[in-house]
Amino acid sequence: MNENPYFPNLALITSIRDEVGGDRAIKTFQTRFVNGNNFTFKSGQCAMLSVFGKGEAMISISNSPFTKDFLQFSILKSGRVTSALHNMENGSIIGVRGPYGNSFPMEKWKGRNLIFIGGGIGLAPLWSVLKTALVNKKDYGDLMLIYGARTSKDIVFKDELYDLRSEMTVHLSIDKDESGWNEFVGFVPENVKSKVSWPQNSIAIICGPPIMIKFVISTLAELGFEDEQIYTTVENKMKCGIGKCGRCSIGEHYVCTEGPVYSWAELKKLPQEY
Amino acid sequence: MEVVIQRDSFPQLLEKLNRYNIWLPRKNGDYWEFKLSRGKESLDKKYTNTKLSPKKFVLPQTETLFQITEGENGKFNIDEKQKKDSLDIVFGIRPCDGVALSHLDKVFLNSFKDPYYSKKRDNTVFIGLACETPPFENCSCTTMGESPFSTKGLDILLKDIGDRYIVEYITDKGKKLFSGFPNLFGKITTKDKESLEKIKKESNKKIKKRVEDLSETTKKLDIMFDSDLWFHESQSCINCGICTYLCPSCHCFDINDEQLSKKPLNVKRVRTWDNCQFPIFTMHSSGHNPRPDKQSRYRRRIYHKFSYFYKTEGEHLCTGCGRCSNYCPAGINIFETLQKVAEYE
Numbered sequence: 178m179n180e181n182p183y184f185p186n187l188a189l190i191t192s193i194r195d196e197v198g199g200d201r202a203i204k205t206f207q208t209r210f211v212n213g214n215n216f217t218f219k220s221g222q223c224a225m226l227s228v229f230g231k232g233e234a235m236i237s238i239s240n241s242p243f244t245k246d247f248l249q250f251s252i253l254k255s256g257r258v259t260s261a262l263h264n265m266e267n268g269s270i271i272g273v274r275g276p277y278g279n280s281f282p283m284e285k286w287k288g289r290n291l292i293f294i295g296g297g298i299g300l301a302p303l304w305s306v307l308k309t310a311l312v313n314k315k316d317y318g319d320l321m322l323i324y325g326a327r328t329s330k331d332i333v334f335k336d337e338l339y340d341l342r343s344e345m346t347v348h349l350s351i352d353k354d355e356s357g358w359n360e361f362v363g364f365v366p367e368n369v370k371s372k373v374s375w376p377q378n379s380i381a382i383i384c385g386p387p388i389m390i391k392f393v394i395s396t397l398a399e400l401g402f403e404d405e406q407i408y409t410t411v412e413n414k415m416k417c418g419i420g421k422c423g424r425c426s427i428g429e430h431y432v433c434t435e436g437p438v439y440s441w442a443e444l445k446k447l448p449q450e451y
Numbered sequence: 452m453e454v455v456i457q458r459d460s461f462p463q464l465l466e467k468l469n470r471y472n473i474w475l476p477r478k479n480g481d482y483w484e485f486k487l488s489r490g491k492e493s494l495d496k497k498y499t500n501t502k503l504s505p506k507k508f509v510l511p512q513t514e515t516l517f518q519i520t521e522g523e524n525g526k527f528n529i530d531e532k533q534k535k536d537s538l539d540i541v542f543g544i545r546p547c548d549g550v551a552l553s554h555l556d557k558v559f560l561n562s563f564k565d566p567y568y569s570k571k572r573d574n575t576v577f578i579g580l581a582c583e584t585p586p587f588e589n590c591s592c593t594t595m596g597e598s599p600f601s602t603k604g605l606d607i608l609l610k611d612i613g614d615r616y617i618v619e620y621i622t623d624k625g626k627k628l629f630s631g632f633p634n635l636f637g638k639i640t641t642k643d644k645e646s647l648e649k650i651k652k653e654s655n656k657k658i659k660k661r662v663e664d665l666s667e668t669t670k671k672l673d674i675m676f677d678s679d680l681w682f683h684e685s686q687s688c689i690n691c692g693i694c695t696y697l698c699p700s701c702h703c704f705d706i707n708d709e710q711l712s713k714k715p716l717n718v719k720r721v722r723t724w725d726n727c728q729f730p731i732f733t734m735h736s737s738g739h740n741p742r743p744d745k746q747s748r749y750r751r752r753i754y755h756k757f758s759y760f761y762k763t764e765g766e767h768l769c770t771g772c773g774r775c776s777n778y779c780p781a782g783i784n785i786f787e788t789l790q791k792v793a794e795y796e
Contacts, residue, residue: 179531180566181517181531181566182563182564182565182566183516183517183706183720184517184529184531185529187527187529227708229519229521229527229708229716229718230519230708230710230713230716230718231708232706232707232708233706255736255737256736259736268525269525270525270526270527272519386737386739387739387741388739412735413733413735413741414732414733414734414735414736416704416705416706416725417704417706419563419565420561420563421558421559421563421565421702421704422703422704422705422706422725423702423703423704423725423727423732423755424703424725424727424732424733426751426755426759427741428754428759429758429759429760429762429763434563448676448754450733450741450742450747450751451741
């Protein structure tokens with residue numbers, strides 16, 4: 178690895194999969210470094226992706242660290258860089274630097290039930306930790322995923338979610354009813370309320386839009402979850418990834434170095450600026 | 452270690468150093484700025500302090516980090532060589548701005564060492580000039596626990612005692628710079644020391660200390676986050692960002708690509724100063740903004756300087772130089788905010 182922390186390693190896009198179409202399109206990219214092995218990382222960490230000529234964007238790594246032959250990123254077309262990524266093809270070269278940030282304390286969670294709660298593109302960072310938990314399934318209690326999207330068309334990882342049902346409980350939701358939809362209709366916090374009944378010995382891991390995170394946290398608190406049982410990831414805007422450029426700050430924390438993973442016990446002590 | 456140099460010998464000193472890039476404060480209209488020396492010059496007696504702080508020598512307003520070029524078969528080359536290897540010598544750094552350099556060191560030379568900052572820091576000699584009289588009405592280094600004779604962040608400090616300067620070497624780099632010309636420097640006498648003490652005392656007295664015990668005062672920030680003070684203090688702000696651009700300690704930056712040609716692709720990745728007072732600074736691409744209004748951004752600026760940085764680095768991220776308050780077009784004065792914090796109950 179280059180000693181210059183701003184130096185992007187050249188990476189080849191080896192696979193692109195359409196997840197969601199339309200204005201809020203989502204694609205899943207797999208990459209591998211042009212020179213040498215991919216870096217090692219932990220679930221929850223992020224990488225800074227470069228589209229040369231367009232700039233950089235911080236994206237969470239969505240595969241499990243146990244999968245070593247590629248790095249996977251599921252990306253919502255949203256700003257300048259992510260739009261440019263959506264225009265790229267298999268075999269295109271991008272820049273990747275990282276990994277950045279802390280990770281989910283999976284060692285600490287051993288023996289606990291894990292409830293993954295995601296909304297929209299928030300399933301991407303959850304996917305890495307969920308897949309890692311599945312590899313070490315015997316270390317944990319019951320596993321459950323509660324995932325919601327705006328419409329059935331906005332659901333990511335559709336095929337994998339289908340397969341996932343053979344390994345763990347999966348509850349899906351969409352915001353408004355559609356014909357042929359047999360699962361929950363409503364927002365994610367409401368689905369959490371209707372499906373979660375056992376705070377004892379459980380850990381809830383939330384990822385999604387900031388507003389969803391806030392409501393899910395209060396729902397879990399009502400259900401009797403302690404602050405230490407709730408984890409989330411904070412995805413503020415980032416530029417440097419190394420705690421200098423200033424914009425991802427929450428209080429004295431820089432999300433890029435001290436985050437993005439926080440327990441609610443930690444996060445509630447910081448100013449609510451995320 | 453201290454020696455003295457006659458004021459008359461100063462142009463000779465500059466001549467001896469002429470193989471380096473020498474920067475001196477020079478007046479441009481109604482403000483001072485650092486300019487390359489024209490040769491045999493003296494430090495202007497009327498010099499106050501520069502409008503733009505010397506942070507540009509280590510953190511330029513715009514700098515290229517590297518250049519990315521597309522070669523054949525879609526291959527890319529990234530050229531990260533830093534071109535500049537020559538030594539810059541900057542005269543006339545006011546002690547407050549030296550303190551700011553020590554702040555920037557804490558940010559850029561920590562566990563993730565910034566190679567661009569680090570190289571410029573190594574290749575620049577900062578020569579301070581103590582203030583025998585405060586350059587501006589809003590100067591208040593003493594509020595920050597510093598003094599007009601502080602040596603932090605500097606390599607050499609010059610102290611004007613009339614017809615001569617007392618030269619204090621602070622770093623080896625500074626000492627080495629002048630070591631080649633011993634004839635220009637003399638020993639410091641008891642009389643010199645006496646005049647210095649007198650000047651120091653006078654100078655300290657002339658500076659208005661705006662808050663008696665800043666560390667005690669800023670402890671109050673822990674309970675003031677939801678105070679309506681931030682709303683009132685920020686109402687006149689026009690989000691122009693001059694406070695942070697002129698601030699010698701503010702260091703937030705942006706990184707962007709500048710496309711020089713499309714085919715073959717040729718791109719400069721550029722770092723520029725950025726500004727926490729701009730709404731777009733923290734705005735997500737979704738439109739969500741963690742600090743969406745003036746009050747949260749102004750509060751961020753005050754808390755970063757007097758609470759967060761103090762908690763993590765043990766220092767206030769403010770030198771008391773007064774630039775933000777001198778030049779704010781809306782008349783916002785950081786010291787007045789601090790006084791209101793001090794009076795908060």
